[in-house]
Amino acid sequence: MTDNTLAACAETAAVPSASAGEAARSHHGWALVVLLVGAILPPLDYFIVNLALPAIRDGLGAQATELQLVVSAYACANAVVQITGGRLGDLYGRKRVFMVGMAGFVVASTLCGLAGSGSVLVAGRILQGLFAAILAPQVLATIRSVFTPHEQVRVMGLYGFVFGLAAVIGQLGGGALISLHPFGLGWRAIFLVNLPIGILALIGSWRFIPESRPPRGQRIDLPGTLLLSLFLLMLVYPLTRGREAGWPLWMVACLIGALPMLGLLLRVEWRQLLAGNDPLLDVRLFRNPVVALGLALAFLFYTMSAFFLTYGIYLQGGLHWSPLASGLAILPFGLGFLSSPLLMPRLVHRFGGYRVLTLGYVLLASGLAAAAALAGAGEPGVGFYVGLAAIGMGQGLVLPSVVRIVLAEVEPARAGVASGMVTATLQIGAAVGAATLGGVFFSTLGAHPEVVDYVHAFRTTMFALVAVLAVCVVLSTALGPLHRRLHAGA
Secondary structure, eight states: OOHHHHHHHHHHOOOSOHHHHHHHHHSHHHHHHHHHHHHHHHHHHHHTTGGGHHHHHHHHOOOHHHHHHHHHHHHHHHHHHHHHHHHHHHHHOHHHHHHHHHHHHHHHHHHHHTOOSHHHHHHHHHHHHHHHHHHHHHHHHHHHHHSOHHHHHHHHHHHHHHHHHHHHHHHHHHHHHHHHOGGGOGGGHHHHTHHHHHHHHHHHHHHHOOOOOOSSOOOOOHHHHHHHHHHHHHHHHHHHHHHHHTOOHHHHHHHHHHHHHHHHHHHHHHHHHHTTOOOSSOGGGGGSHHHHHHHHHHHHHGGGHHHHHHHHHIIIIISOOOHHHHHHTTHHHHHHHHHHHHHHHHHHHHHOHHHHHHHHHHHHHHHHHHHHHHOOSSOOOHHHHHHHHHHHHHHHHHHHHHHHHHHTTSOGGGHHHHHHHHHHHHHHHHHHHHHHHHHHHHHHHOSSOOHHHHHHHHHHHHHHHHHHHHHHHHHHTTHHHHHHHHTTTO
């Protein structure tokens, strides 16, 4: 994003009161810490479970279907409620809804940690996903509404860093907690660790985060909420559960029916606009080509979930690494992420936000291509880990860039629903990536795989992902010209 763009955003960004602005300026540092905790917890609890599934199976005697739902039910609930969660912040205040989401997330984590059966754990995971979807959009909306445009470059760099770092901490922390067995808690520790963190975040949010909300009264759009939830449920649930369930006919029917459901949703929301009401989805946003293309790029970007899904299976199933060793193997990715917030402000200042986005996609594609080419049946070499570092750096540049570009096109009063749209798009992209590219991996792997089959499946999937990201490189170059044409003479 250029300095001119940021200056234009400054003219529209506003906090609702002078006291809120003073609070934000006085406590920006602590407010940012609390917001980043709210940003990292939802994705962290998606990734941290992956390496703990064998321990959960042994500890609870959970069935295979329940183990699959431990991951997919969380992802599905999270995706379905994201946009509604953002809208709630616009209506009732982002700080207030942030605290509700954080409190509910802590309670749900406690339920998961104390679960005595697989069914109770799945119920807890659904609640976790729901409250995570209420919590997460408030982070972006508060950043958009409270921090100055100059601050947003740095803050969004940190947001992208912690969001992606969740994958690293999830892999590494999950493996460590299972291997170290702290306080005799075993797998339960991956959920109960949220309690002290969440309680501190609640205290911090009450003390340091300023409230922000649109000045005029609005009401919840019940028809839009219902139709959107049905659309996302019909889309995301089959994508997250279809492969494990063997794609039964009713799931295929849900996927096919999702498209007309989307058409009905857009029609109802357009009528709400014409009637002068406040729709859940302001369909006028999609008329902005920068917003539409930015959301498409966010969707394609988060098909990256296939990398995290297949990388751990390749290491543990193919190379027979332990959960802890597999978690440590993600560290080069994390080191790449560590460089992202340091580089982001300088890169944006020198090249502009749009070119930094393209650079991020180039690094992602190059790193994945290198890792795929150098993956083998033996110990990975230095080049493989350099590729992982490039993936981490690329992801750390892409995520905050695409989010910042989309939100800069939206007035602060709609920042909550726009944030929910971005995060929901990311979640849907993750589900599609896991279903499609994950399907490529498992179909290539076969029924009785040997080490060479794991290598071949990993390479095939990663090269398919490289092709997706190459498309993103090309599309991202169009964002800058689109923005300039859209705002010419403004």
